[in-house]
Amino acid sequence: MSITRSVVHMDLDTFFVSVERLTNSKLEGKPVIIGGMSDRGVVSSCSYEARQFGVHSAMPMKMARSLCSEAVVIRGDMDAYSRYSRIVTEIIAEQAPVYEKASIDEHYLDITGMDRFFGCMQWTHELRQRIMKESGLPISCGLSVNKTVSKIATGEAKPNGEIEIPGLQVKDFLSPLSIRKIPMIGNRTFHQLRSMGIATIGTLGQIPIEMMDSLLGKNGIVIWKKANGIDLTPVVQYSERKSIGSERTFQKDTMDVAGLHDLLTSMVEKLAFQLRKEEKLTSIVTVKIRYSNFDTHTLQKRVSYTSFDHVLMPIARELFDRLYQRRMLIRLVGVRFSGLIRGVQQLNLFEDTSEMVHLYLAVDKLRRRYGSDAVKRASGIQLRDLEERTDQSQQQKAVPSPEERQQIDNLKNRRFRYWYR
């Protein structure tokens, strides 16, 4: 027997659009679309006014423009969004006992036990008011017994609202809602279930769990539990210090700056690939060097949320150049990404995006198949003697299919040059 939890989900309403409206009041009440400006770009975010025309995020910009020709289209400013995201996180961090930063505009809070002092909903209401007052941004929230129900409740509260679903009301609340409202259900699962005549969460919750198992495997069981209001996943405390990193100690100390740059490049490339693989974004880059006399120096920089090598590489290099001031032999160099949140790469792309997104997707696919060393930046491959003497034996020679060979050849000719080895 476990105690009933109180979990809050908070989600900023049309976050990017709301930030733009802070500095440009003319955008108020108008259909606004944020994303890549060219026809090949995609919609990152859009206002409720634009949604009424059928526009939604991830839609090709060309289609969005034709659905809503009067929309104001904005390129987007990841620096500003990252800044406002931090402002909101700081307010929550001050108030909440345990909070998880789930994405750039989303938080989960575990406030179990707060009701001993004053109701949990009152507490949530006051926090929400404070966020709106101090950031100027509209935010919606749901309070319930677990993350899934709270998130669905936020969805129902939007725009600009708050809902509490006490434990005893969870089933009645979920029952009439579309199965689409369950966060795990994507297009494919939705259509699969719909074709079986399952439309509402209530119906879904009543089918035998064994059937969900045979239909969708492990995911089916999780979905079934969610449909029945069961979700035991904890709110995991966010820590800016949580990080991924890579360090290299040289067998022979070095002053070869070009070689060190190359090594940094290759480290950043691998770590950024890891970020994308885990669907994470970083907001703090740290570079570390150790001189041959063991003097160790680090320098860090806050950046806009990203998982792109071509954004992170110049930052790592800049930090290294600022650090490496003494003409002394270096014994170790390292890179670390922290301030991690969940998020996918498209989020920080407002430029001519699809081509670059596709480039990253293609490269990452090859890496997943043949290992993270399979495709490397042109600048990263001259450093054989500096790099990885240890794991060379593990290198397997991969044989790409003709189709992949073609893809690789295409990649070689792009702006960001890649090589296959």
Ligand SMILES: [Mg+2]
């Ligand atoms: Mg949001």
